[in-house]
Amino acid sequence: MNDFLHIPILQVLPPGWDLGWSLMLIPLLPLAGFLLLGLFGRKYVKNSSGIIGTTLLLVSTALSLYTAYGYFFEFGKVDGVYQKIIPVQFTWLQFSPGVSIDMGIILDPISVMMLVVVSFISLMVHIYSLGYMKGEERFPTYYAFLGLFTFSMLGLVMSSNIFQLYFFWELVGVSSFLLIGYYYDRPSAVAACKKAFIVTRFADLGFLIGILILSFYAGTLDFNTLIERLTSASAPEFQSAITSSFLGVSALTWALVLVFIGGAGKSAMFPLHIWLPDAMEGPTPVSALIHAATMVVAGVFLVARLFPVFSMSPPALDIVAYTGIISALFAAVIACTQTDIKRVLAYSTMSQIGFMMFALGVSGQGGENGLGFTASMFHLFTHAMFKALLFLGAGAVIHFIHSNEMKEMGGLRKYLPVTHISFLIACLAISGVPPFAGFFSKEEILLAAYHHNAGIYWMALVTSGLTAFYMFRLYFRIFWNRSAIVHGEHHGEGGFAMMVPLVLLAVGAAAAGFIPFGNFVSSDGKRPESVFHLEFSIAPVAIGLVGIFAAMWLYKKQNDRAAAIAKSLNGFYKAAYHKFYVDELYLFITKKILFNLIGRPAAWFDKNVVDGLVIGTGNTTQVISEKIKGFQSGKVQQYAIYFLAGVIGLAVLFIYVWK
Amino acid sequence: MNLTLLILLPLLTAVLILLMRNAQQVKWTALIGSTLQFALAFVLLFAFRNERAGGNEAQMLFELQYNWFPALHISFHLGVDGISVAMILLTAFVVVAGVLVSWNVTKMTKEFYFLLILLSLGAYGFFMSLDLFILFFFLEIAVIPKYLLIGIWGSGNKEKAANKLALMLMGGSSLVLVGLLGVYFGSPEKTFDLMTLSQLNIPVEVQKICFPLLFVGFGVFTALFPFHTWVPDGHSSAPTAGSMFLAGISMKLGGYGCLRVATYIMPDGAKEYADIIIVLSTIAILYGAFATMMQKDLKYINAYSSVSHCGFVLLGIGMLTKTAITGAVMQMVSHGLMTALFFAVIGMIYERTHTRQVNEMGGLLKVMPFITTVLFIVGLCSLGLPGLSGFVAEMTILMGSWQHPDWFHRIATIAACMSIVVTAVYILRAIGQTAMGPIKAEYANLADAKWNEKLAAVILIAGIIAIGVAPFWLNDLVSPAAEIIMNKVAGK
Amino acid sequence: MLNDFLILMKSELVISFIIFLLLFIKVGTEMTNDRLLSLVQFLLLANFIAGFLFNEAGSLFGGAFTTNALMAFQKSILSLGVYLISLLFADWLKKSEHMPEFFMLMLSALLGMFFMISSGSLLMFFLALELSTIPVAAMANFDLEKKLSSEASMKMILSSAFSSGILLFGISLIYGATGTISFTEMPALLDGSPLQILAFVFLFAAFAFKLSIVPFHLWTADVYEGAPIAVSSFLSVISKGSIAFILLTALYKVFGPMHAVWYNMVMILSIATMVVGNLFALRQQNIKRFLAYSSIAQVGFILVGISSNSIEGISSVVYFVLIYTFSNLAAFGVAGVISQQTGKERIDDYKGLYQTNPFISWILALALFSLAGIPPTAGFFGKLFLITAGASRGSYFFITVAALNLIVSLFYYLRVIRAVFMDKNEQPIEKINMHPSTKLGMIICGAGIVLVGLLSWVYDYIVNLSM
């Protein structure tokens, strides 16, 4: 009999680092916040609910930082290699011998890194929201949902079992659904949250089937065992997974591609990205947390988590790489045309995640080849900082202007100094201008691409140029361009609560690049020898600066150059402005095909054919009984005739026929 | 513990209800009675766990048996294994909730509660009986109360629906009857006793005739495609508690029968027809889901989605692996709780808005936060959100189905997976149009749930979450029993 | 000799005693209907109880009259039925000024049935049959001034005269073929030669006529509808029951050697009867006619049980007749009370009955559920055991048809239930005040319907008797 209350704490940690319960507290505290505020928030602690949520998260952030310190500097490394440690694990649901969902916590470089990122960004957003969401009617609900999200995200990154990851994967999806739909009385928000959920759900279908295939061949759901079995060429599981194939593609590749589809859905990779821009309907801090820093990189994390297995299947890796680069370029182009500042940021997010993806795609396993992996994780880390910063900054602007539209804005630098500076830092960081964080991570990515695949490298280069361009287009349109029109009284930059995160994140965005990331996170846990070539980074920086100056030339002052250029490449511009009509395509498929060609006929068939048969039987019986009533004519003589007929009939039947 | 208590208690309650003077007394009697059932079910659960923990490995626990009609080898034989215990728990949950939500039934209150309790009596007896005759007896006891519940307290085109339901279910049970008699006379030893029959091996040609009879017969109860058409009409015109019992309990009678009677005593027949079952159930899953997408009436939505979800039950049974069968039972419990809750919520909304058309509602979240929150929870459960029961059950079934390496089963499984997406589509559509969006003026000042409704919802949600968060207790309960059935099928 | 005579024929003697008593009362005294009715009810009750005392097996008149425990039990079922009729239709009986005659006729018919049940030779059987038929024909005409009543009785007497002609022709052929009319000698002499089959068909047709098996059933509905409800109920329960019993003896004991022939015959006729009965019942509006067809369908089920040439066959048929007595009499009783008080006999008139008369509504519901074979009523067990017995011959087709007919029958029984419980009605039947004995009768029926099934010893008792 399994017992819920007894959770085995595996004693793999050195004395003094017996982290079992404290590790479990990291996700459980936000969950507690969710339950507390969700059940009682509305009635009892309406106004203090923000404080409660934030404090709880503060504790778990502290715990995760403590854990990170412990892992990276004290016990994580055993003779030069970072170990995969599973301090906590218990069987949650046993399917069949060996195959079971185990709820556990895994400590390895990426999970610990994600632990820090998630809890830190989430904390920032919590604090920020204290100011930003003040006076909202559903304030407690908001913090409850934030807690739920943080819980599921932390659980996701610490998962030790692929099904456990799927478990939290879905929870993350639903909490994102709830937060996008936070302003539930706006039809646009409702549409957006449904869209986000259904699209990711559709992608998760791939993930699920992928899991089924992996579990079938590996005979386990536990990450370590699974990776072990599917990476050692000698293992029988690996052999069967490689040899058995469908449509000429090996089962392993199928599984990985399907899993990747799931990841692509969450990470808004082309062509499953359509939900991300709409997701901006949610409150801006939420966009910062979920749709910029943490949840959307879950796909990257998933690939990284299974990376050793991916590295056994080059085709799968190529798909990852090309999906990544295409999304990056595609999104960057669209971003240049959007006028809703949050949508611009959304597309830039998509583009940056594209960078991370193809970085993984071009990476190899271990040593020098592992550069892409490290780079991708590094970029994930830095991107979390500056993209969160950008969104929070945008939030401050929106808070000030009460609009998302660029044309409402301009010349805000004197009204919002802090926001202005931090926003500028973030822009520089994302454009890869040294010495800001983005520079270092992007360099590594480009380097990895350069070594692996020239085509991808050049596309990436163009993309980074575009990145610089649209970011500074955004920057100048908001803070320069024209003198601000500020109608009526305005409440400065929002309170202290909103400033603190901006500053902290600005520091992060500026300085995070100097972390020797490779020492900590690498594909095989070993420390790779440093791979930093200054001469290589000239081209990227140059193209970045070109982008920046182009933006300045077009947007620093009010002028019609931009409009003129837009007109000159009219068709392409319109297409880009309409996001290349992908949404319309999806709409066509769902509405026309799914509903009209499948749903409606099914309903009709059920109503008329299947049910019709049932009704028909009843009616036929009635009709027959009506038809045969003449049999009972009321004439006693006819009765007698039937009588005799019966007698004779029986006699004949049994004497002559039925011997 | 003595299993007859679970039959005597409802009986006593029913009699007391008939003796009561006024509606108030009736309600409280019913509530107390059903609460006692609830308690009793938990007593049973813990007694069962203790026995097992104490190393009692007997297949059936708490057996009791006395000859009822010795001339026909009919004995009143009760006993429970993990599956039965799970189903009994489910029944207890649904009964209490059903009694609570129908608190403000004013028309013929006494008769209403009498019939409800009678229904629960039938369900308990069915899940405990180890003799095919009394199994059939209890199965049919549960039919007529439904007819009356729908016909008297129902809404819409109730007479037609009630008739259709009663006749189709009776049709099902008459097939069951023929199948039972076939088994009785076909088996080497004339007996209705389930345990004995499971020991004897029934000749294959008999199984080939009787298995389909029994399976289809029970299948009608659990909405086996294409015998599911009573489901939408019946559910939509039944009173709230009626729908809850119908979908929550009586559809499970069928699934239980398919598993315990058809599959268990006739494994060869099961193997013979497994592929057909899989095809039908896969059709039901997808087809039900797509049909749901088109519905506008909340009750129809839930009814068709029940067709789809019960398809999972039959799929799990048809897959004939231990995991899948465990999943099927879990799905029965999960779907029972979930759909009962769903109907309860629909009832609450209907009482306030007086419409069930989703496109006539909107923004109810503003005025009735509790009810809509429950609606969210049940919706998410129905689309298989982790942490709620639906996820556990469906994943178990899928994992079990995937254990077959051949393409036929693979395709069926993938098709079943797809339904999860479609489910998301229609559930979100329903929730979005009902709870979210701008609120209509006429709904602007509706009241939220009352104590009884809250209590009912909380009870059912507790069940759902208990399974969703800690599925292993249910798994430990069910999978040994499922293993026994599978061993029989595997011929061990 | 005299002792045997007194013991073995005691029930017949009791009945004849009551008949003569009534005769004397009629001619001699001026007793009011009320007291007379209660007296008769008492006597019938006494007769019913006496049916269980000092039963011995034996035979008289050189085997022409035989009796044993089973036959005694069958007789007591019939006397129970008569007793219930005397209770249920008290109001109607009180009103009619010819009540003693009515009882005399009914009892002489009953006497005929007793003799028929224990008849040991075709001669005795024939006499008893006529004795049980002719008075009923007279009873059918008891509403002297009603046109329908006399039409009904005319149809009955003529058809039964015709059928007895057929019967006699069959008997004569049997006699010709075997040279005996005694049940004990006959089986040895039967070899299934065409002549015997022909004779058997003629004989069987007469049974079928009385039992209203399709296609010999056509008189049934008309007579039930035309005759007073008390008579219809007597016809549908008592006389059907008695014929079912004697048919058991005839088929199993006398024509046992020809089982191969009559099994198929019974199977065909049973299917035809169930189907036709159900199909006709679907349409009916008049409750009496409705019950007539439903009872035809029930006979179809009885045939299912009879078709199995076995102990289960006997016991299940006897058991079913017992249950059927309770159920059908309850239904007829309710119909009788209502038509007696309001003159309403259409099913549509029953709409909203539950609002005004919950008690008789529940009784009616119980009766109909029992007829439809819904648990926990006894009818469920009765039907199930019949079908079980029939299934022992292993004809899936036969059993499936029977089972499917259960659904159709459920459909039209539910029509009445729906009318009573669900349908709205502006002026439902007003509150009905019943004669206490009627109420008593209904309670007895209800109790019987519920208990006879659940108390399994009843069935065991019957099984032991039929061994």
Next chain:
Amino acid sequence: MMEPGLYHLLFISAALFFIGVFGFFTRRNLVTMLMSVELVLNSVNLNFIAFNKYLWPNKLDGLFFSIFVIAIAAAEAAVAIAIIINLYRSHHSIDVENTEELKF
């Protein structure tokens, strides 16, 4: 001259039987129909006697049976006539065609 054998008698009785049946089917007058039934019964009597005389001369069952049949026939006729008279009271006719209200 030959004396008539069993088969002659059986032929006659069969003829009587069918004449009776035919009459019962075709005549419209109730009393006539009753008479046709009597014909049937008489054919039966003839059968009994014939069988008794030719096949089982040492058993008297046939003879007695025919006597009883005659008696019963009388009783039956009596009741039937009474019913017909009563019918005449209400219908003012004894034509079978007028008594077809009960049907379907």
